[in-house]
Amino acid sequence: MSFDLAARLAARRAEHLYRQRPLLESPQGPQVVVDGQPLLAFCNNDYLGLANHPQVIEAWRAGASRWGVGGGASHLVIGHATPHHELEEALADLTGRPRALLFTTGYMANLGAVTALVGQGDTVLEDRLNHASLLDAGLLSGARFNRYLHNDASSLAKRLEKATGNTLVVTDGVFSMDGNLADLPALAREARAKGAWLMVDDAHGFGPLGANGGGIVEHFGLSQEDVPVLVGTLGKAFGTAGAFVAGGERTGSFIHPAPPAVQDKS
């Protein structure tokens, strides 16, 4: 037996599955330079043009001068700094939720939320076309894992009948590869009828959707009871990087304890 990467790479190339990274040689924006070629960009997620916005750049400059640039420690030690906390409070206000928790990436937000909320003896039900990070999170949680047909509330309802333990229903808000919207009112109705929680990853909805850019939950006018766990990423319409999980006071405390100074808004 040998670990023959050369043969595996050759096989991948032969199947036209070998992927290469195009080299971006300009800032993100509608007009970019990729591999030396000026192009119009239809494939980035910088939906509001903030990734290279002068005010965002200035805020980063001012932040770096005031706070430095290193994390220094984990949030549970002494890495949870005032600007992190202020951003969590601003994101809680934006989403109309009592708490929001910051994560370094959307991948980590999904892994953190799902694995904190469900485990052995519980059930996690996911849309077949969910983002890979949600599927990985469901598998890693140790809960009974099942996928329902894409955006199909009746397929979800059938699986909810067989669910055991705490049950988390998980869906993208705007599906990342197809761009269609989850039928959240129907999914929320099914979940609530069975006492399950609905978690929505609205990475692509925050910014473009909703009268105030509040994403798919604002678009459909849904409440926190409809969508108890709401995930957003900051690397798309928000123009920077990172992610957050927004929810109730207890949900926030369960996923991550609040620092002592936080106001109890429950």
Ligand SMILES: Cc1ncc(COP(=O)(O)O)c(C=O)c1O
């Ligand atoms: C729906 C969805 N969730 C999560 C992520 C992961 O976000 P991040 O790149 O911040 O890890 C993405 C990124 O493409 C996404 O499209």
